Amino acid sequence: MxxxxxxxxxxxxxxxxxxxxxxxxSPEPKGYRGTILYNxxxxxxxxxxxxxxxxxxxxxxxxxxxSGKKQYNYNPYLCIYCGACVDACPKAxxxxxxxxxxxxxxxxxSVVKNxxxxxxxxxxxxxxxxxxxxxxxxxxxxxxxEDLAAYKKAKRxxxxxxxxxxSK
Amino acid sequence: xxNKIIVPFGSQxxxxxxxxxxxxxxxxxVITDVTVNIGYVHRGIEKAAITKFEYTQLPYxxxxxxxxxxxxxxxxxxxxxxxxxxxxxxxxxxYLRMLVVELDRIHSHMLANGHVAEVVGYENLFMQTFRxxxxxxxxxxxxxxxRVQYDYQIIGGVARDIDSETVKFAxxxxxxxxxxxxxxxxxFENDYTFGLKTKGVGTISKEMAEKFNAAGPIARASGxxxxxxxxxxxxxxxxxxxxxxxxxxxxxWARNMVRFDEIMNSIEMCLNILEGIPEGEHKVKVKGRxxxxxxxxxxxxxxxxxxxxxxxxxxxxxxxxxxVPTYANIPVLKELFxxxxxxxxxxxxxxxxxxxxxxxx
Ligand code: SF4
Ligand code: SF4
Numbered sequence: 001m002x003x004x005x006x007x008x009x010x011x012x013x014x015x016x017x018x019x020x021x022x023x024x025x026s027p028e029p030k031g032y033r034g035t036i037l038y039n040x041x042x043x044x045x046x047x048x049x050x051x052x053x054x055x056x057x058x059x060x061x062x063x064x065x066x067s068g069k070k071q072y073n074y075n076p077y078l079c080i081y082c083g084a085c086v087d088a089c090p091k092a093x094x095x096x097x098x099x100x101x102x103x104x105x106x107x108x109x110s111v112v113k114n115x116x117x118x119x120x121x122x123x124x125x126x127x128x129x130x131x132x133x134x135x136x137x138x139x140x141x142x143x144x145x146e147d148l149a150a151y152k153k154a155k156r157x158x159x160x161x162x163x164x165x166x167s168k
Numbered sequence: 169x170x171n172k173i174i175v176p177f178g179s180q181x182x183x184x185x186x187x188x189x190x191x192x193x194x195x196x197x198v199i200t201d202v203t204v205n206i207g208y209v210h211r212g213i214e215k216a217a218i219t220k221f222e223y224t225q226l227p228y229x230x231x232x233x234x235x236x237x238x239x240x241x242x243x244x245x246x247x248x249x250x251x252x253x254x255x256x257x258x259x260x261x262x263y264l265r266m267l268v269v270e271l272d273r274i275h276s277h278m279l280a281n282g283h284v285a286e287v288v289g290y291e292n293l294f295m296q297t298f299r300x301x302x303x304x305x306x307x308x309x310x311x312x313x314x315r316v317q318y319d320y321q322i323i324g325g326v327a328r329d330i331d332s333e334t335v336k337f338a339x340x341x342x343x344x345x346x347x348x349x350x351x352x353x354x355x356f357e358n359d360y361t362f363g364l365k366t367k368g369v370g371t372i373s374k375e376m377a378e379k380f381n382a383a384g385p386i387a388r389a390s391g392x393x394x395x396x397x398x399x400x401x402x403x404x405x406x407x408x409x410x411x412x413x414x415x416x417x418x419x420x421w422a423r424n425m426v427r428f429d430e431i432m433n434s435i436e437m438c439l440n441i442l443e444g445i446p447e448g449e450h451k452v453k454v455k456g457r458x459x460x461x462x463x464x465x466x467x468x469x470x471x472x473x474x475x476x477x478x479x480x481x482x483x484x485x486x487x488x489x490x491x492v493p494t495y496a497n498i499p500v501l502k503e504l505f506x507x508x509x510x511x512x513x514x515x516x517x518x519x520x521x522x523x524x525x526x527x528x529x
Contacts, residue, residue, distance in 0.1 A: 003351075029309050029310055030310065033312075033313035033319075051224075052224055052225060054225040054229055080317070081314065082319040083313070083319065084228060
């Protein structure tokens, strides 16, 4: 009882444990799992990051069917910052996919912009559009995959037919 | 004899930050019957796990079953999948896993004890407990990179290695925590008024705990020596100084004290682990698809957590079944209420440390 009283008195004069966030900054601790940054030049488009991402915050969209060129799209507002994509990326050591130690700024009046965040978020201006556009992208990305598969299949069939013709 | 009055407790209640509803039928302030509804936060995680997600994504999904023991869920799942895939982990991985599991136990127990202090009227003791708890949160944040969702245990290892700086940081914090916890134990153990509100309240006898199959600290506070860490071989706890803690009183106070005993034991274990982390890789290679079925029992902070997994050689599992400790403790809780005063109900509920988001999943 007495000890508790002493402890209470000590607490009256000691420094508070809390910080005055948002009026004072609350810095990220060392080793914090923050935003996922991407470097297109190093990417081999193996899709491993897309396949492991639990909420589906990384989507590759095929933009050119003929060459099979893909674009990396990342939604930092859907990401749960688990770091699974970085773990899965075979090129992570070279810096293709890295996890920064700072958090993504919250979505307020504006959408975060950074060339390392991929194509999607840099193409959206209004925060209210993020969700809608992401849903559109998901559908588009899935469709582009199907188109690519169909294109490849048709090409293979054509090649086979040509081969059969030639051997005749 | 007075009239029968039904008093609702929850689904939103000031004393309990969890959505659970109790309908107490009371007569002259004494509880005569109780109806429990636990399904308020059902999110369909078990179903999602076998339809929407591949087995590699599941550690991150099951970790989100609960905010407090996310490490336990991810750990149980990864252990099960590793059994199915036949992956052998090395000693370093085991030690790092044990470290986070025990740190998780410390912070969960401190939260539970703090809440009990709050509902019996010790607001400042609650704040003090939570202030001390920050130390262990800091350690976890430093080791895993996040404060609540650790995502540390992955299939085939842990997400990141620990460096010497972090080890030093963790050791220092743990020593402060140890000194602070000793202070707290002193308050909880010797304070007269706190004792009045908790000693002899909501007593579970050993027979009752056995009969209703109580789990975790609730069973151990009644003298029932049950602990999945000792009974099921999943991590080498004995090597780092694990000791089973029991008390015999079985009341609210004993449940608090057993948690404090476990905190002290866990701090000891963590210090031992940090003292000698084995050399090695923090990840091993993962190959193959899960096939066959398996079960896992692990000791979550609240008691035994059970996982059943069934694979079919594809990327999506056939069945993921989770049974959590709070669910196992509801029958004894229900039985316990009958005959107690309504004014003690809050302390009893919170001394069980119920986790509804685990229970409803
Ligand atoms: S950190 Fe996790 S959620 Fe975010 S993009 Fe990577 S895998 Fe997806
Ligand atoms: S895992 Fe890495 S290399 Fe593969 S597609 Fe993703 S970013 Fe590119």
